[in-house]
Amino acid sequence: MEEFEDYGEIGLTKNEARVYKTLVRFGKLGAGETSRESGVSYSKIYNVLDSLISKGIVKVIPEKSKKFVPSSPEALIELIDKKQKKLEKAKEKVKELKKFYEIKEKNPVVMEIGRKGFYKIVKELKEGKEYSYSIKYTSEYKPEFVRDALKSKRKGIDGRTLTRYDKETEKEVKKWLKVKKEMRKIENEGVAMSIIDDDEVMISLIKSNVTLLIKDAPFAKIMKKMFEETYKTAGEIK
Numbered sequence: 127m128e129e130f131e132d133y134g135e136i137g138l139t140k141n142e143a144r145v146y147k148t149l150v151r152f153g154k155l156g157a158g159e160t161s162r163e164s165g166v167s168y169s170k171i172y173n174v175l176d177s178l179i180s181k182g183i184v185k186v187i188p189e190k191s192k193k194f195v196p197s198s199p200e201a202l203i204e205l206i207d208k209k210q211k212k213l214e215k216a217k218e219k220v221k222e223l224k225k226f227y228e229i230k231e232k233n234p235v236v237m238e239i240g241r242k243g244f245y246k247i248v249k250e251l252k253e254g255k256e257y258s259y260s261i262k263y264t265s266e267y268k269p270e271f272v273r274d275a276l277k278s279k280r281k282g283i284d285g286r287t288l289t290r291y292d293k294e295t296e297k298e299v300k301k302w303l304k305v306k307k308e309m310r311k312i313e314n315e316g317v318a319m320s321i322i323d324d325d326e327v328m329i330s331l332i333k334s335n336v337t338l339l340i341k342d343a344p345f346a347k348i349m350k351k352m353f354e355e356t357y358k359t360a361g362e363i364k
Contacts, residue, residue, distance in 0.1 A: 136202060136205045136206050136209055137181070137205060137209065138181075138205075139174075139177075141164075141166045141170060141174045142174055142177060142178055142181075144164040144165060144166055145160055145164045145166055145171070145174050145175065145178060145184075146178060146183060146184065146196055147164075148160055148163045148164035149184060149194060149195060149196035150196045150199070151163075153195065153196075154187060154193050154194070154195045155193065155194060156191055156192065156193055156194070157171050157172060157175065157192070157194070158171075160175070160194060175194055181201075181205065182197060182201050182204075183196065183197045183201040183202060183205070184196055184197060185197060234340060234341045234342045235338060235339070235340050235341075235342075236250075236338070236339040236341075237336060237337070237338050237339075238336075238337045238339075239335060239336060239337075240335055241335075243337055244318075244330050244337045247328055247330075247337050247338075247339045248320075248328070250339065251320060251322060251326070251328055251339070252322055252323070252325065252326060253274075253278075254278060254283045254285075254322045254323050255283065255323055256283065256284065256323050257283060257284035257285070257286075257321075257322070257323060257350075258278055258283055258284070258285050258320065258321075258322050258323070259284070259285075259286050259287070259288075259319075259320070259321040259322075259350065259353045259354075259357075260285075260286075260287045260288070260318075260319065260320050260321075261287070261288045261289070261312075261314065261317060261318060261319040261320075261353070262287060262288070262289040262290065262314075262318060263289075263290055263314050263316060263317060263318045263330075263332050264290075264295060264298070264318075264332075265289050265290070265295050265298040265299045265302055266298065267298045267301045267302060272305055275302075275305055275306055276305065279305075279306060284308075285306060285308060286308040286309075286310075286353075286357055287302075287306065287308060287309045287310075288309075288310055288311070288312045288314075288353070288356060288357060288360055289302075289309055289310075289311060289312070289314070289363075290311070290312070290313070290314035291311035291361075291363055299311075299363060303363065309363055310357060310360035310361060310362055310363065311360060311361045311362075311363050312356065312360050312361070315333075316331065316332035316333040316334075317329070317330065317331060317332065318330040318332060319349075321346060321349045321350050321353055322346070323346075324343055324346050324347050324350060325341065325343060325346055326339065326340065326341045326342075326346060327339075327340045327342075327345060327346050327349050328340075
């Protein structure tokens with residue numbers, strides 16, 4: 127019943143609330159009477175009463191036949207006060223987490239180590255709206271990479287690429303040329319990069335096994351200009 131739901135906020139179950147309100151109404155009852163008047167089954171009544179006793183809101187009268195009486199509703203106010211104190215402490219902890227989260231969000235540089243870290247950052251990259259430039263070292267022809275490239279192409283996004291082109295990468299590069307024509311070759315001794323919408327840059331230092339995600343517009347704009355100038359003079363792939 128809805129009338130008992132609010133008691134859950136102070137740590138009472140619906141059965142505990144029923145029993146306590148019954149005892150307040152009648153003043154003093156035995157276990158059987160409490161069960162009958164509250165509607166809580168006799169098989170559960172002692173567990174419920176014991177729980178209320180442990181919470182300090184029901185007392186036992188040691189008569190010939192054990193009776194139970196309610197403590198003043200003031201005891202419920204004490205429960206509420208304890209709950210509020212716990213909530214205040216929890217609130218302070220959440221505030222600390224919020225500060226940590228905001229610091230992390232404002233940090234323009236994220237660094238990951240290893241191949242797993244590289245793919246983690248790749249997944250976190252935003253989807254370009256105007257351009258998405260890339261510098262490739264291995265030119266991996268992975269289905270998800272191809273799918274993303276085709277999606278960008280359909281949207282008219284500028285997807286120019288500079289890639290290492292030698293015997294080791296030739297096969298993969300030629301596969302890519304069937305997907306996108308905007309590819310030119312440069313000498314590359316171990317760098318992969320993505321530059322997206324004057325907004326973020328991913329740099330992977332292959333031999334150092336480190337990948338950086340830099341969310342900084344001024345840096346991204348400079349990298350864009352450098353990429354475009356390099357692309358102009360880069361060799362065509364035939």
